[in-house]
Amino acid sequence: MTRVAWFNCSAGTAGDMTLAALVDAGADQLRVGEILAALPIDDYALTFERTQRCGVASTRAIVAVHHHDEHHHDHHRPWRDIDAMLVAAELPERVRDRARSVFSLLAEVEGAIHGVPAADVEFHEVGSTDAIVDIVGVCAALEALNVDRIVAGPIAMGHGSISSAHGRLPNPGPAVVALCARRSIPTFGLDEPREISTPTGVAILAALADSFGPMPAITTSAVGYGAGTADFDTRANVVQVVVGETNSDSFRSTGQHVRLLEVNVDDVTGEVLAHTVSSLMAAGAHDAWVTPIVMKKGRPAHTVHVLCEEVRTGEFAELLARETGSLGVRGSIVERWPVAREETTIEVEGQTIRVKVADHRVKVEFDDAARAAAALGIPVREVLRRAEEAAR
Numbered sequence: 076m077t078r079v080a081w082f083n084c085s086a087g088t089a090g091d092m093t094l095a096a097l098v099d100a101g102a103d104q105l106r107v108g109e110i111l112a113a114l115p116i117d118d119y120a121l122t123f124e125r126t127q128r129c130g131v132a133s134t135r136a137i138v139a140v141h142h143h144d145e146h147h148h149d150h151h152r153p154w155r156d157i158d159a160m161l162v163a164a165e166l167p168e169r170v171r172d173r174a175r176s177v178f179s180l181l182a183e184v185e186g187a188i189h190g191v192p193a194a195d196v197e198f199h200e201v202g203s204t205d206a207i208v209d210i211v212g213v214c215a216a217l218e219a220l221n222v223d224r225i226v227a228g229p230i231a232m233g234h235g236s237i238s239s240a241h242g243r244l245p246n247p248g249p250a251v252v253a254l255c256a257r258r259s260i261p262t263f264g265l266d267e268p269r270e271i272s273t274p275t276g277v278a279i280l281a282a283l284a285d286s287f288g289p290m291p292a293i294t295t296s297a298v299g300y301g302a303g304t305a306d307f308d309t310r311a312n313v314v315q316v317v318v319g320e321t322n323s324d325s326f327r328s329t330g331q332h333v334r335l336l337e338v339n340v341d342d343v344t345g346e347v348l349a350h351t352v353s354s355l356m357a358a359g360a361h362d363a364w365v366t367p368i369v370m371k372k373g374r375p376a377h378t379v380h381v382l383c384e385e386v387r388t389g390e391f392a393e394l395l396a397r398e399t400g401s402l403g404v405r406g407s408i409v410e411r412w413p414v415a416r417e418e419t420t421i422e423v424e425g426q427t428i429r430v431k432v433a434d435h436r437v438k439v440e441f442d443d444a445a446r447a448a449a450a451l452g453i454p455v456r457e458v459l460r461r462a463e464e465a466a467r
Contacts, residue, residue, distance in 0.1 A: 076320040080217065081290045082227040082280060083315035087271025090209025091136040092301040092314040093279055097216035098123050099134035100299025100318050110215035111208065113164045119204050121212065126302050129311035133300035136212070140204045151197035154182035157207065158194075166211075173214040177282040181206075181274060184253045209275050217283075220318060226291050227280045229261040235268035250274040254281040257386060261287055265310075271303075276314075286332060293319030333361060334388045335409045338401040339368065341376035348377055351398040355381045358394055361411070382411070421465040423458055424451055430466040437466045 080100075082093070098104055104123055111121065120139045127133065161175050179193065186193040198206055217225070232247040239248065247262075248270065254277045255262050265271065280287075296319050303312040340348075348365050355363035361382040370376045379399055383391045385408065392404045416433035426447035429440040439462040441455075447462075448455040 076322065077223045078221050079224045079226060079291060079293050079319055079321055080220065080222045081293070081317045081319075082225070082284075083290075083317070084228060084230040084272065084276075084280070086310050086312050086314070087231045087233070087265075087267075087303065088276035088280065088314050089273040089303060090206065090213065090275035090279060091138060092303050093276055093316075094209055094212045094216055094301065095123065095134040095136035096299040096301030096314045096316040097213065097220060098136065098299065099301060100220065100297040100316050102216035102219040102299075106219040107212055107215045110166060110170055110218065111211055113166050114207065114211060115160060115164070116204055116207060119208055121208055128300070128302045128306055128313050129308075131300055131311045131313055133302040133311075133313050135302040135304075136209075138205055138208045152203040153194065154178060154196045154198070155194040157198065157203065161211075167218050170211065170214040170218050173217065173283055174211045177210045177214070177278050178206075180254065180257070180282040181250070181278040184250050184257065184278070185274075188249050188253065206275050210279060213279055220297075222318065225280070225284045226286050226288065227260075227284045228287070228289065229263050230255070230272050230277060230280070231265045231267075232262050233267040233269050233271045234264055237270040246270055247272060248274065251277050254278055257281060258284070258287070259385060267307075269305075271312075290317060291321065293317075293321045295319040331411050331413065332385060332408055333411050334383050334385045334391070334406055335380065336383065336388070336392055336395055336404055336406045337378055337380050338395050338399055338404050339370065339376055339378050340399045340401055341370055341374050343377065343399055347398070348379065351379055351395070354398055355383075355391065355394060358391065359383070359387070360391060361413075382409070419466070421462055423447055423461045423465065426450055426458075428458070428462045430462060432466055437463050439463055439466070 098107065108121065118141045122137050124135050124137065125132065126135045157178055158175060161171055182193040182196040186196045235246050236243045237246045237248055251272055251274055254274065258281045260281060295317055299316045300313040305312055352363045352365060363381040366378050368376050368378050379395060381391050381395060388406065392406070395401065395404050414433045416431050418429055418431050420427050420429050428443040428447055431438045439459050444458045444462060445455050448458045
């Protein structure tokens with residue numbers, strides 16, 4: 076069974092609300108505290124209290140940061156220091172990986188906004204201790220609940236302007252919008268002139284959610300409500316998390332979402348088409364290929380297709396246009412169901428050859444086999460046969 080957590084952010088989201096929602100849904104506070112204790116920070120106290128928002132019983136997470144002295148209170152921690160701390164701490168592997176991916180995404184986005192390299196981004200407002208406790212705390216709570224997959228609904232945004240260390244900024248803030256753009260996160264506006272979705276809250280979902288959309292088909296086992304600081308009259312200021320199980324197979328019915336980009340060309344040579352395909356593959360596409368087509372007035376032409384990660388759409392669209400000289404690219408979202416496979420290497424008479432091994436088949440890397448065949452002076456068919464046998 077796969078455990079899934081679906082986050083409903085219809086009143087906005089924040090790091091502390093997300094953490095509180097998971098604890099409200101049954102994540103063991105002691106386990107969360109234990110995981111956080113592995114970090115070399117001790118200038119905070121984390122407490123959870125029961126409360127209500129618009130009559131909904133919920134949990135609030137309170138992170139109290141102690142200032143040791145006057146100078147200490149605005150201590151800046153650059154991302155490289157936080158990353159080194161996460162790498163060195165004795166954290167469960169998935170907690171460390173998830174926390175690092177949230178922080179690196181935040182640092183990358185903040186760095187792009189302020190024009191500094193991600194490693195140098197200093198966390199002050201996303202108050203470094205606060206942010207560390209919220210982010211690592213959420214990853215610890217996901218671990219305590221043994222959540223494998225995360226899905227989130229559309230995220231609510233306020234309007235007007237918000238104050239920051241840099242002065243008044245438009246609401247939603249630049250980091251929040253950049254994070255949403257990065258993962259094409261669905262959002263909607265509420266008539267609320269305050270920041271209701273924070274960079275930390277949005278970064279957690281942008282980095283960790285497998286997909287965004289309505290609640291998936293799961294057998295619900297728990298629900299939690301994490302309260303925000305403010306209590307509005309008009310709507311419950313909570314993040315709702317629904318936790319449940321699904322047969323991995325039923326989850327597979329929604330495959331991995333990837334972008335398919337295509338361009339039609341009728342004035343490009345075969346050599347250029349072949350070069351384009353290898354450039355796309357070298358850039359990290361899942362797949363790239365060319366199909367012959369007939370265009371208007373019976374003109375023979377080709378379509379170049381590339382399958383890539385959604386977040387890299389812009390990069391690949393540009394590469395397609397640049398290599399083929401086309402004036403336009405079209406795209407769609409498709410689902411793929413990759414078969415789990417592993418790559419290993421085997422030896423044929425001292426020649427190293429890479430092979431991909433899946434449940435049903437063994438695929439030998441042809442370039443390696445061809446090189447080995449030339450070196451050994453035997454037919455490539457023979458090398459392929461031997462490599463496949465060795466791999467089996």
